[in-house]
Amino acid sequence: MEYFWANNTKSLIDELKEEIGIENLTYLKEKKPSIHLAYSARQWIFLIISLYFLLKTKNIFIILFFSSFSGLTIFNFLTLLHEALHNLIFKKNKPFLNNLFMILYSLPTTISPTQFTKWHLDHHSQLGSDVEDPKRDKLAPKKNSRVLKLLYFTPALFFIYFNAQKKENKKYPIKVQKKIKIERSLFISIHLLINILIFYKGGLFLWFKVYFLPLFIFFPLFFGLNRMGQHYARSSNEPIGWTTFIPGSFFWDFLFLKSNYHLEHHLFPMVPFYNLPKLQRFLLPSYKKRGIIPYNFIELFYLFIFKNKMVYTIWNKNVI
Numbered sequence: 001m002e003y004f005w006a007n008n009t010k011s012l013i014d015e016l017k018e019e020i021g022i023e024n025l026t027y028l029k030e031k032k033p034s035i036h037l038a039y040s041a042r043q044w045i046f047l048i049i050s051l052y053f054l055l056k057t058k059n060i061f062i063i064l065f066f067s068s069f070s071g072l073t074i075f076n077f078l079t080l081l082h083e084a085l086h087n088l089i090f091k092k093n094k095p096f097l098n099n100l101f102m103i104l105y106s107l108p109t110t111i112s113p114t115q116f117t118k119w120h121l122d123h124h125s126q127l128g129s130d131v132e133d134p135k136r137d138k139l140a141p142k143k144n145s146r147v148l149k150l151l152y153f154t155p156a157l158f159f160i161y162f163n164a165q166k167k168e169n170k171k172y173p174i175k176v177q178k179k180i181k182i183e184r185s186l187f188i189s190i191h192l193l194i195n196i197l198i199f200y201k202g203g204l205f206l207w208f209k210v211y212f213l214p215l216f217i218f219f220p221l222f223f224g225l226n227r228m229g230q231h232y233a234r235s236s237n238e239p240i241g242w243t244t245f246i247p248g249s250f251f252w253d254f255l256f257l258k259s260n261y262h263l264e265h266h267l268f269p270m271v272p273f274y275n276l277p278k279l280q281r282f283l284l285p286s287y288k289k290r291g292i293i294p295y296n297f298i299e300l301f302y303l304f305i306f307k308n309k310m311v312y313t314i315w316n317k318n319v320i
Helices: 004-020 022-028 033-056 060-085 095-109 113-125 134-139 146-151 156-169 174-228 250-255 262-267 273-289 297-306
Strands: none
Touching (some): 004 113, 004 273, 022 273, 033 060, 033 174, 033 273, 060 113, 060 174, 095 113, 095 174, 113 156, 146 156, 174 297, 262 273
């Protein structure tokens, strides 16, 4: 099988390795389970705190704050799931524990860990291809329509994503398709039981603030915003320009659990998420030399919606 990304980036990756230095890269690739587990614990604590206040309050402003915080936390579990599928949690290979964490991180969104793994690894290997990269071929908006783009920030995202997943699943072996179906059915069943329990204990209003707002209103909002910072805005038609460059900042690092370092992740996918800010600092001279364009999420939203820029094209902006 041909891997589009690897076939087009060997010389680039070799150059970047030399510019960073082998010792520095070895240090950046070091896995520290305690750090991952600390972030994981933090996310579960955030979710518990959000649920506590949502259960207790009827104040609309408190409800909006903690339901948005809960939706953000649910989204960030996908970042931790992403770490697990790349085997970046433990120093040594621990399949049972790794799979257990993948299940825990998948449950809040009902996404199948098997599907997410296959989809994401195909995205890595086929990045740059119009048809083999599932994110570009199946998930990205096909029409340059503001209305269609805005749907990615709404509950319609679930229909868009799972329809894309359904189409891509047909390419997988039957055994993999069956496993995906079992995982999805199990997670959906658990969510249905949770919904029934919420309705039984507190009725429609409790369900609305504890379940509907976080998962169906705020989760898509954060998903859509984060998605804009991946590949929609290109710096060039060279491989290093195929992924959007987002300079690090405390606010966005905290908000998106460092998943905003998407360019760095594609260049060196074996660097754990907590080391990506350091990796970016090593790469900044390389970016400047190659004319990579920096964006922030506010600029991206403005260009994406108000200027109606087409995805996977070069978006005009001053170069660093």
